[in-house]
Amino acid sequence: MFTSPTTGAVLQVDTYRPTRAQRRHLDARDEHCRFPGCRRPARFCDHDHTHDHARGGPTAICNLANLCERHHGMKHATAWTVIQKPHGILEWTSPTGRVYPDTPRRVLEFTALAAAQQPPPF
Numbered sequence: 001m002f003t004s005p006t007t008g009a010v011l012q013v014d015t016y017r018p019t020r021a022q023r024r025h026l027d028a029r030d031e032h033c034r035f036p037g038c039r040r041p042a043r044f045c046d047h048d049h050t051h052d053h054a055r056g057g058p059t060a061i062c063n064l065a066n067l068c069e070r071h072h073g074m075k076h077a078t079a080w081t082v083i084q085k086p087h088g089i090l091e092w093t094s095p096t097g098r099v100y101p102d103t104p105r106r107v108l109e110f111t112a113l114a115a116a117q118q119p120p121p122f
């Protein structure tokens with residue numbers, strides 16, 4: 001188990017299933033399915049390992065995201081691919097190669113808030 005040195009939050013565990021604290025963190029961060037355009041609420045979603053656990057993907061906040069049953073199945077059964085960047089940003093690539101970034105709404109809010117609180121650059 002790895003915890004944040006500043007907050008004490010559980011960041012990674014050795015098991016397949018995320019801890020309750022990790023699931024709560026993911027549900028708060030994601031709010032809904034993370035496939036672009038899908039708004040199925042997080043409470044109806046799976047906590048998917050972006051990089052498959054069976055292929056070495058860790059059970060870590062930085063490798064987990066909410067996907068509804070439809071898009072979870074699609075991720076594994078089609079040519080769509082996804083990678084996870086810092087702050088929970090997912091980058092989906094369609095079978096034709098087009099890239100669709102998906103940023104959690106709360107990341108956008110907190111980034112905008114932090115930028116608004118910065119002193120002006122002059």
Ligand SMILES: [Zn+2]
Pocket residue numbers: 033034035038039040067068069070071
């Ligand atoms: Zn979905």
